[in-house]
Amino acid sequence: xxxxxxxxxxxxxxxxxxxxxxxxxxxxRERGEAEGARTVVGVGRSSASTARALELGxxxxxxxxxxAAALREAxxxxxxxxxxxxxxxxxxxxxxxxxxxxxxTIVTDAGSTxxxxxxxxxxxxxxxxxxxxxxxxxxxxxxxxVDAALPDLYVNxxxxxxxxxxxSAEAVARVAAMWRATGAAVHEMTSQQHDRVFASVSHLPHxxxxxxxxxILNSPDAALKFAFAAGGFRDFTRIAASSxxxxxxxxxxxxVALLDELDAYTAVLARLRTAIEAADGxxxxxxxxxxxxxxxxxxxxxxxxxxxxxxxx
Amino acid sequence: xxxxxxxxxxxxxxxxxxxxxxxxxxxxRERGEAEGARTVVGVGRSSASTARALELGxxxxxxxxxxAAALREAxxxxxxxxxxxxxxxxxxxxxxxxxxxxxxTIVTDAGSTxxxxxxxxxxxxxxxxxxxxxxxxxxxxxxxxVDAALPDLYVNxxxxxxxxxxxSAEAVARVAAMWRATGAAVHEMTSQQHDRVFASVSHLPHxxxxxxxxxILNSPDAALKFAFAAGGFRDFTRIAASSxxxxxxxxxxxxVALLDELDAYTAVLARLRTAIEAADGxxxxxxxxxxxxxxxxxxxxxxxxxxxxxxxx
Numbered sequence: 001x002x003x004x005x006x007x008x009x010x011x012x013x014x015x016x017x018x019x020x021x022x023x024x025x026x027x028x029r030e031r032g033e034a035e036g037a038r039t040v041v042g043v044g045r046s047s048a049s050t051a052r053a054l055e056l057g058x059x060x061x062x063x064x065x066x067x068a069a070a071l072r073e074a075x076x077x078x079x080x081x082x083x084x085x086x087x088x089x090x091x092x093x094x095x096x097x098x099x100x101x102x103x104x105t106i107v108t109d110a111g112s113t114x115x116x117x118x119x120x121x122x123x124x125x126x127x128x129x130x131x132x133x134x135x136x137x138x139x140x141x142x143x144x145x146v147d148a149a150l151p152d153l154y155v156n157x158x159x160x161x162x163x164x165x166x167x168s169a170e171a172v173a174r175v176a177a178m179w180r181a182t183g184a185a186v187h188e189m190t191s192q193q194h195d196r197v198f199a200s201v202s203h204l205p206h207x208x209x210x211x212x213x214x215x216i217l218n219s220p221d222a223a224l225k226f227a228f229a230a231g232g233f234r235d236f237t238r239i240a241a242s243s244x245x246x247x248x249x250x251x252x253x254x255x256v257a258l259l260d261e262l263d264a265y266t267a268v269l270a271r272l273r274t275a276i277e278a279a280d281g282x283x284x285x286x287x288x289x290x291x292x293x294x295x296x297x298x299x300x301x302x303x304x305x306x307x308x309x310x311x312x313x
Numbered sequence: 314x315x316x317x318x319x320x321x322x323x324x325x326x327x328x329x330x331x332x333x334x335x336x337x338x339x340x341x342r343e344r345g346e347a348e349g350a351r352t353v354v355g356v357g358r359s360s361a362s363t364a365r366a367l368e369l370g371x372x373x374x375x376x377x378x379x380x381a382a383a384l385r386e387a388x389x390x391x392x393x394x395x396x397x398x399x400x401x402x403x404x405x406x407x408x409x410x411x412x413x414x415x416x417x418t419i420v421t422d423a424g425s426t427x428x429x430x431x432x433x434x435x436x437x438x439x440x441x442x443x444x445x446x447x448x449x450x451x452x453x454x455x456x457x458x459v460d461a462a463l464p465d466l467y468v469n470x471x472x473x474x475x476x477x478x479x480x481s482a483e484a485v486a487r488v489a490a491m492w493r494a495t496g497a498a499v500h501e502m503t504s505q506q507h508d509r510v511f512a513s514v515s516h517l518p519h520x521x522x523x524x525x526x527x528x529i530l531n532s533p534d535a536a537l538k539f540a541f542a543a544g545g546f547r548d549f550t551r552i553a554a555s556s557x558x559x560x561x562x563x564x565x566x567x568x569v570a571l572l573d574e575l576d577a578y579t580a581v582l583a584r585l586r587t588a589i590e591a592a593d594g595x596x597x598x599x600x601x602x603x604x605x606x607x608x609x610x611x612x613x614x615x616x617x618x619x620x621x622x623x624x625x626x
Contacts, residue, residue: 197538202543205525205550210601213603214604219513224510228471240604248598259589269575276520288555
């Protein structure tokens with residue numbers, strides 16, 4: 001993706017002013033790399049979260065989703081719309097927005113799955129799908145909500161854009177410039193690539209981690225096992241403390257790619273089971289040694305490069 | 314287990330003066346809770362590691378394993394022998410030691426599996442098996458070797474003893490007192506319980522973590538996946554950087570219990586797969602929510618109690 005000049009915007013409308021949306025607003029307004037009027041309007045399902053965002057100065061104004069006049073006013077003249085609500089809300093949100101959307105407003109999102117979001121956007125926007133540029137900022141914190149929003153949340157983090165054939169090169173470049181203005185590195189891949197990559201390195205590990213705790217809970221000596229669980233268990237299951245609602249939605253939204261990865265993983269486990277049963281130390285050591293080298297190289301490289309972030313997603 | 318008075322010893326012989334054996338020596342000599350002559354002799358396969366231990370003042374003397382006269386001298390009058398070498402060496406080590414073992418010397422070990430160690434000890438010691446009290450200190454560090462040994466490695470850590478029917482109550486109490494003098498909490502369970510517990514909370518997570526890295530390596534888009542792996546992957550695979558040799562031996566030594574746990578885990582995964590394929594969000598959320606509660610409670614409790622340690626094992 002070619003680089004762009006300094007990013008300017010006049011009005012950004014954010015649907016869902018929590019950690020992700022709030023941090024984008026703060027980054028664009030506080031980092032001083034964006035030019036223009038830089039008005040940010042927040043729209044939420046609950047007036048409490050937008051009121052809090054207003055109080056914190058993260059946004060300049062709010063509109064209620066069910067107030068058509070306010071929504072029309074909010075969207076009028078907007079350069080950008082960011083959807084930062086759970087991915088399952090993509091289609092109803094876009095259906096609600098569509099009637100008020102200016103022809104030159106660019107809509108993007110922050111969902112952690114992409115094929116389902118693209119399908120929802122096509123269903124809601126129809127012939128105007130070119131206005132929607134799918135995106136995924138790979139960033140997160142343990143805490144959520146607008147109070148956790150930070151102006152530097154995206155510094156040195158990755159943002160993946162999954163441009164559609166209908167997107168103009170200019171629209172994609174504008175969204176890329178917006179994320180670069182937050183300090184992020186922007187990458188492009190297809191929705192299918194995106195979903196496969198994150199099924200593998202994020203969604204599957206979450207399922208595997210939840211599954212281990214579930215298995216222990218189901219065993220007759222669960223209390224004894226938890227009592228002696230130590231550092232290995234702690235690291236392996238840290239992500240089993242993640243939001244059940246979010247991961248339920250991710251697993252369902254990305255189930256095609258996730259099942260492929262899960263099946264490939266189960267095949268590796270079956271191979272290891274055979275080696276364990278046969279007491280085949282050489283086969284086990286070969287796999288373990290290969291994994292250790294790859295894991296160590298990964299750790300070394302991410303120490304140096306921008307690419308892999310510390311995000312909790 | 315009943316508490317005991319201050320711990321005293323005259324001579325401790327350690328086979329394998331690395332992190333585990335060296336830390337026991339340092340704890341007993343430097344923490345001031347042990348009384349008596351407190352002589353520690355180190356025996357190793359390589360003279361380099363025992364020479365280094367001597368140089369660091371961790372031990373007072375050394376003997377080479379293949380020098381019968383020196384070994385006889387080292388074991389003469391010893392209160393305690395600690396085996397802190399890889400578990401696969403238990404039987405040959407005990408066979409080597411047996412001819413020189415005083416009738417009142419207590420032998421214990423630090424192996425991370427117990428049923429196989431007990432079988433090896435029975436084979437090597439025969440009618441003298443009562444002198445062997447199986448143990449497992451749950452402690453470790455990322456670094457290994459005698460240079461990494463610390464006097465406080467065992468403070469607030471757990472040590473599991475798997476007393477045999479042939480052990481005298483006094484012998485078990487003496488080993489427990491030795492570990493308590495290092496600052497550890499001592500627990501008793503059977504070898505079978507021990508192996509099941511650690512298969513579940515330690516050995517299985519290691520296999521699952523190695524398997525994820527192996528699966529990604531085997532996939533056509535491995536480079537892209539590693540490039541976007543973030544915090545979830547990092548935590549989940551931290552233990553995939555562990556020693557391939559050690560985990561090969563553990564998997565083989567504890568394969569009966571490990572296969573039981575692996576099969577139970579695979580059954581949970583199959584259940585989750587069904588829910589994912591059916592887009593059954595409610596079933597997924599029920600499992601994820603249950604796991605999150607259990608993992609969060611575990612974290613909260615280990616913050617307060619001595620029990621679960623920060624050990625890397």
